[in-house]
Amino acid sequence: GENVEQHPSTLSVQEGDSAVIKCTYSDSASNYFPWYKQELGKRPQLIIDIRSNVGEKKDQRIAVTLNKTAKHFSLHITETQPEDSAVYFCAAGDSGYSTLTFGKGTMLLVSP
């Protein structure tokens, strides 16, 4: 089955800095890669996703890049703000089955 590795497990940055979280996956059949943000005590919420037919996707301060050859994808957050502090999860899935395999999460702390 699919295996998703996520690094780092914790990341501390100063407000205004950029943050990068990286994930690798093992199953070449995976073609859908979402990122979820989970605030303390809340449910995971989708913030951005990318499919295997594109290499990069941006949404305001958030971007995701995908390298299918190397089987890795990354989340980039620019101009970080304290409200970006949360746990971020990457996931990989095969749209033919609709199931997702999640990474173990990255706790991002943005200090004012």
Place this chain on the structure above:
Amino acid sequence: DAEITQSPRHKITETGRQVTLACHQTWNHNNMFWYRQDLGHGLRLIHYSYGVQDTNKGEVSDGYSVSRSNTEDLPLTLESAASSQTSVYFCASSPEVGTDTQYFGPGTRLTVL
């Protein structure tokens, strides 16, 4: 507004008891999923369903069962609760196979003493 709900939000039970966690969605989504979340393990898939009368085992299905009698509900049953099943449980749904975005419920915190 359409939504996905879980009940109860918090539950304390004893080892050996049967426990059922409810998940209800009003989006008319075909796919429903149950995950458990533990520190250091992220979200792990327990069971999932593609539609009425369909159920499938996920990565950590031992000790759990589900049934799908209608589109809206996918209850999760712990047949004989164990302390190792103390966790936060999330239900999720997505529209149909091939549309992958999953929408999560608010979670149920289960403690097994």
